[in-house]
Amino acid sequence: MAIHISKNGQNYGPYNEADVAGYLRSGQFDGNDFAWREGCAGWIPLRQLMGMPAVTPQVPVPVRHPVTGIISFVVGLLGIPYWIILLAFAAAATSKGKGDQDPTMIVTGLLVFFGVAVNFVAGILGIVAAARRGPRKALSVVGILLNGAQFLGLLAILVVGVSMKDN
Numbered sequence: 001m002a003i004h005i006s007k008n009g010q011n012y013g014p015y016n017e018a019d020v021a022g023y024l025r026s027g028q029f030d031g032n033d034f035a036w037r038e039g040c041a042g043w044i045p046l047r048q049l050m051g052m053p054a055v056t057p058q059v060p061v062p063v064r065h066p067v068t069g070i071i072s073f074v075v076g077l078l079g080i081p082y083w084i085i086l087l088a089f090a091a092a093a094t095s096k097g098k099g100d101q102d103p104t105m106i107v108t109g110l111l112v113f114f115g116v117a118v119n120f121v122a123g124i125l126g127i128v129a130a131a132r133r134g135p136r137k138a139l140s141v142v143g144i145l146l147n148g149a150q151f152l153g154l155l156a157i158l159v160v161g162v163s164m165k166d167n
């Protein structure tokens with residue numbers, strides 16, 4: 001029986017089954033094009049007419065790379081020397097008699113505020129990454145621990161500093 005094919009609004013044919021099978025293999029037609037032959041109530045997908053199985057396209061699943069966990073980890077690691085240097089600088093300035101209004105101490109205070117904010121945000125990013133499924137979850141957990149420890153340590157230092165100032 002002669003097969004007629006409709007592709008992109010154009011009609012082709014008539015063809016025999018062997019020709020249509022060859023056109024399918026070559027890619028000239030695909031199973032989603034429409035076909036008709038005597039006995040069909042209307043145009044149907046060519047794959048159905050030719051008895052081909054319905055093909056579901058395989059969409060690759062994207063691999064998640066929790067960048068937030070990596071950021072948390074890196075900030076946690078870099079924060080350790082940052083705080084050591086900053087606190088040593090503040091201690092040296094204090095021992096030289098620098099007061100609260102001294103520009104050196106004001107800059108140090110701003111750097112402490114910046115560091116606390118960065119540690120806080122990095123800790124939150126680590127929590128977000130650890131809550132997701134995926135690789136590198138251990139980095140997220142270590143980042144959370146490092147940032148949390150630094151954040152809490154600095155809060156303790158600030159509390160001690162404020163209590164000593166009142167004395």
